[in-house]
Amino acid sequence: MAVAAPPATRERLERLERIWRETPGVLGWLTTTNHKRIGILYFFTSLAFFGAGGVEALLIRTQLIGPEQSVLSPEAFNQAMTMHGVTMIFLFVIPMSIGAFGNYLVPLMIGARDMAFPRMNALSYWIYLCSGVFMYVGLLSGNGPNAGWFDYVPLASKTFSPGPGIDFYALGLLFNGISTTAAAINFIVTIFKLRAPGMSINRMPLFCFAFLAVSFALVFALPALNAALILLELDRLLGFHFYDVFRGGSTLLWQNLFWIFGHPEVYIIILPAFGIATSIIPTFVRRRMVAFPLVALAEILVAFIGFGVWAHHMFAVGLSTVTTVYFAAASLIIVIPSGIQLFAWITTILTGTPRFKTPLLWIVGFIVLFILGGLSGITFAAIPFDQQLTDTYYVVAHFHYVIFGAAVFPLLGGMYYWFPKVTGRMYYERWGQASFWLTFVGMNVTFFPMHILGLDGMPRRDYTYSGGLGWSGLNLIESLGAYLLATGLLTVVANLAVSLFRGEPAGEDPWEGDTLEWATTSPPPDYNFAVIPTVSSPYAMWDRRDRERDAENLARGEKTLERGHETPASTAVDAEWDEILEMPSHSSWPPLVALCLGGVFTMILLAQWIAAAVFLLLVLVALGAWHGREPRAA
Amino acid sequence: MSARSQASGWWGMALLILTEATLFGSLIATYFYLRFESTSWPPGGIEKPSVALPLAFTAMLIAASLPMFAAVRAAKAGRTRAAWWLLALATALQGTYLGLQIDLFLDNLQTFGPQGSAYGSIYYALLGLHHAHVAVGLALDAWLLVFLFGGLTEYRLLALRVTALYWYFVSALAVLVVLTQLYPSL
Numbered sequence: 063m064a065v066a067a068p069p070a071t072r073e074r075l076e077r078l079e080r081i082w083r084e085t086p087g088v089l090g091w092l093t094t095t096n097h098k099r100i101g102i103l104y105f106f107t108s109l110a111f112f113g114a115g116g117v118e119a120l121l122i123r124t125q126l127i128g129p130e131q132s133v134l135s136p137e138a139f140n141q142a143m144t145m146h147g148v149t150m151i152f153l154f155v156i157p158m159s160i161g162a163f164g165n166y167l168v169p170l171m172i173g174a175r176d177m178a179f180p181r182m183n184a185l186s187y188w189i190y191l192c193s194g195v196f197m198y199v200g201l202l203s204g205n206g207p208n209a210g211w212f213d214y215v216p217l218a219s220k221t222f223s224p225g226p227g228i229d230f231y232a233l234g235l236l237f238n239g240i241s242t243t244a245a246a247i248n249f250i251v252t253i254f255k256l257r258a259p260g261m262s263i264n265r266m267p268l269f270c271f272a273f274l275a276v277s278f279a280l281v282f283a284l285p286a287l288n289a290a291l292i293l294l295e296l297d298r299l300l301g302f303h304f305y306d307v308f309r310g311g312s313t314l315l316w317q318n319l320f321w322i323f324g325h326p327e328v329y330i331i332i333l334p335a336f337g338i339a340t341s342i343i344p345t346f347v348r349r350r351m352v353a354f355p356l357v358a359l360a361e362i363l364v365a366f367i368g369f370g371v372w373a374h375h376m377f378a379v380g381l382s383t384v385t386t387v388y389f390a391a392a393s394l395i396i397v398i399p400s401g402i403q404l405f406a407w408i409t410t411i412l413t414g415t416p417r418f419k420t421p422l423l424w425i426v427g428f429i430v431l432f433i434l435g436g437l438s439g440i441t442f443a444a445i446p447f448d449q450q451l452t453d454t455y456y457v458v459a460h461f462h463y464v465i466f467g468a469a470v471f472p473l474l475g476g477m478y479y480w481f482p483k484v485t486g487r488m489y490y491e492r493w494g495q496a497s498f499w500l501t502f503v504g505m506n507v508t509f510f511p512m513h514i515l516g517l518d519g520m521p522r523r524d525y526t527y528s529g530g531l532g533w534s535g536l537n538l539i540e541s542l543g544a545y546l547l548a549t550g551l552l553t554v555v556a557n558l559a560v561s562l563f564r565g566e567p568a569g570e571d572p573w574e575g576d577t578l579e580w581a582t583t584s585p586p587p588d589y590n591f592a593v594i595p596t597v598s599s600p601y602a603m604w605d606r607r608d609r610e611r612d613a614e615n616l617a618r619g620e621k622t623l624e625r626g627h628e629t630p631a632s633t634a635v636d637a638e639w640d641e642i643l644e645m646p647s648h649s650s651w652p653p654l655v656a657l658c659l660g661g662v663f664t665m666i667l668l669a670q671w672i673a674a675a676v677f678l679l680l681v682l683v684a685l686g687a688w689h690g691r692e693p694r695a696a
Numbered sequence: 697m698s699a700r701s702q703a704s705g706w707w708g709m710a711l712l713i714l715t716e717a718t719l720f721g722s723l724i725a726t727y728f729y730l731r732f733e734s735t736s737w738p739p740g741g742i743e744k745p746s747v748a749l750p751l752a753f754t755a756m757l758i759a760a761s762l763p764m765f766a767a768v769r770a771a772k773a774g775r776t777r778a779a780w781w782l783l784a785l786a787t788a789l790q791g792t793y794l795g796l797q798i799d800l801f802l803d804n805l806q807t808f809g810p811q812g813s814a815y816g817s818i819y820y821a822l823l824g825l826h827h828a829h830v831a832v833g834l835a836l837d838a839w840l841l842v843f844l845f846g847g848l849t850e851y852r853l854l855a856l857r858v859t860a861l862y863w864y865f866v867s868a869l870a871v872l873v874v875l876t877q878l879y880p881s882l
Contacts, residue, residue: 178704178707178708179704179708182708243715246711247708247711247712247715248708250707250711251704251707251708251711254701254707255701255704255707281711281714281715281718282714282715282718284715285715285716285718285719285721285722286718286722288719288722289719289722289723289726290722292821292825293726293817293821296810296817296821297817300810300811301810301811302810302811302816302817302820302821303810303811303812303813303814303816303817304726304730304814304817304818304821306814309812309813309814310730310733310734310739310813310814310815311730311814311817312729312730312733312814315726315729315730318729319722319726322722631701631704632701633700633701634701640700640701641700643704682835686835686839686842689839689855690843692849692851692852
């Protein structure tokens with residue numbers, strides 16, 4: 063764009079460059095508030111945790127490769143199983159989708175120059191990092207949680223789990239929850255306030271609708287988990303009796319609170335994947351999404367209905383028939399918005415002219431796996447069937463199809479899709495396709511036999527099984543599948559790592575993409591867009607006239623906001639010009655506040671109340687000082 | 697001219713309020729869940745809570761919303777000194793509320809503890825978390841009192857508006873908390 067630019071334009075770009083320049087070096091990364099840098103930090107951190115969770119999975123599968131193995135002790139197995147779940151959900155999928163993809167892409171897609179709260183964005187990242195380290199200190203010191211990611215009481219109570227493992231879990235997740243809540247609030251405000259003027263809510267990309275739905279779901283779902291965790295820690299650390307049936311408490315209270323969070327959480331995990339699918343499909347089939355408003359509404363409906371189905375995780379605990387029937391019916395209703403989206407994706411692909419490049423392959427794989435996982439999901443709404451199969455490998459098969467197949471496949475496809483944008487280089491197409499097939503086959507070989515084993519009655523979470531039950535063959539196949547799956551994932555990482563250094567230059571828009579991130583250079587400059595983009599549809603890049611207008615505006619110096627560290631704000635629904643916001647830039651407070659908060663949680667874990675209070679005071683002082691520095695008035 | 701959107705800070709606070717309200721919703725639901733699991737509430741040996749003092753304290757906290765509201769009005773009109781004093785008055789009321797509440801809390805602890813029964817557990821947990829929210833509000837007040845002393849800026853005006861919003865929420869919540877707390881006596 064800037065190659066043959068007239069001098070006035072070049073001067074403008076240089077001025078923007080100067081205003082938005084990031085501090086170089088390590089210090090720059092520590093104090094950054096730039097959404098793209100924070101997205102990259104999230105990416106590498108969650109990728110590292112993905113590796114850790116993957117190693118745990120491989121250990122589990124190696125232990126189960128044959129009957130009566132002793133690769134892991136029963137205690138080590140329980141810790142690996144628990145941390146595998148906690149890691150994949152809280153330290154990988156959510157931070158990868160919301161933290162990395164959301165942070166990097168949402169501001170670009172809505173034509174903004176940063177998130178609404180850039181410093182809080184940095185704080186979210188640093189808290190996430192500290193909370194992950196906090197939980198892994200537990201595991202690596204031999205004190206990992208061992209009661210499963212759902213952490214049912216009474217097993218998780220002090221009586222039956224006297225060690226600090228459960229405290230690492232509960233305090234770690236409370237700590238982590240602060241990060242996720244802050245991120246969710248940040249996305250909602252960003253999407254409501256910072257859309258480029260002209261991008262009224264009906265012109266917003268479906269990707270952003272998905273993130274809006276997820277963020278609202280998080281705001282309302284996490285408090286239930288936080289309440290459950292606070293009560294658990296009060297029981298464990300101070301001898302309260304919330305979950306103690308002998309003193310008037312209730313163990314089912316935990317299950318209710320946990321699943322009021324836990325089921326919306328499933329949609330929180332999967333909705334960003336839906337958003338990624340709705341970004342990749344139009345680009346690679348060269349047509350707009352079928353039924354755009356229905357898909358947008360379905361994304362929001364899934365998040366909403368997800369709050370009314372939690373007790374289908376509890377059909378075997380002895381609820382009344384009326385209750386179970388209600389929750390079974392509510393669970394079936396989710397089929398409707400999910401079906402709308404599925405049919406819309408499939409119809410869009412069938413009526414378009416698909417190019418089966420790597421990103422679209424992952425999405426097609428996702429659709430296949432989501433249908434399979436969805437079908438096994440429907441079977442759980444049949445109450446007697448559920449009661450028969452609960453706590454067997456059938457459940458494990460179902461949720462890995464949904465969470466790994468449906469939630470992670472689009473993330474991997476998204477990594478390929480946006481790799482050229484983030485790095486400016488292309489990945490290796492053939493290796494990309496190979497990595498897809500390896501992962502797809504590995505995934506099915508690993509998880510499909512679990513359906514059969516579950517129907518045969520193999521219980522989940524057990525560290526071993528005896529040889530005479532006829533389960534050995536399928537378990538062997540599953541474990542081999544897991545190694546194949548790991549090979550596929552390593553191929554993805556290797557492909558992207560090599561391409562980072564040796565890939566062909568990608569240019570601004572290698573895919574002829576549909577949304578605004580493709581309007582800027584690859585990688586995008588620190589200020590994202592030299593001109594605040596003109597938008598008249600959700601497929602902004604396919605509106606040639608608007609992009610020409612951007613170029614004209616740049617030449618004339620209109621809508622360039624080059625006088626300060628600024629981004630425009632618009633009205634929440636119609637996106638009319640509202641005001642110009644002066645955005646804060648780099649700050650060293652976020653990592654400091656996160657560290658002090660880490661001190662608070664560590665001291666609570668150690669029951670050092672005075673030290674915890676001192677750290678809390680430090681947090682408050684730091685927050686006060688942080689907000690003492692005002693952005694200059696625009 | 698179209699209606700202007702609220703400032704980002706206002707949106708942020710509104711969403712924080714939504715999530716905190718959900719937290720208290722979960723706790724109040726927990727209270728009644730536990731209540732309907734047990735045959736006697738409060739369980740034997742624990743007296744029903746006395747009504748007068750907690751209600752009077754709550755009325756005082758709600759009353760603090762008036763100077764808070766007036767402080768925002770004054771600040772919007774540019775009367776910084778008036779805003780500061782009104783805010784100081786609100787803070788004094790809110791601080792007194794917290795002091796009296798903690799006093800009552802400690803007093804209650806003399807008669808029954810959180811470690812005796814699930815009733816005691818939820819009683820003290822609910823109150824404790826409410827008090828923590830009041831304390832956060834007081835920290836916001838303290839910050840404002842320090843920074844408003846140095847004059848009024850658009851940023852500080854927004855901070856004042858947002859803090860007021862937070863206090864309206866905490867006051868409304870106080871009503872729900874106190875009604876739950878006093879439920880056995882009502």
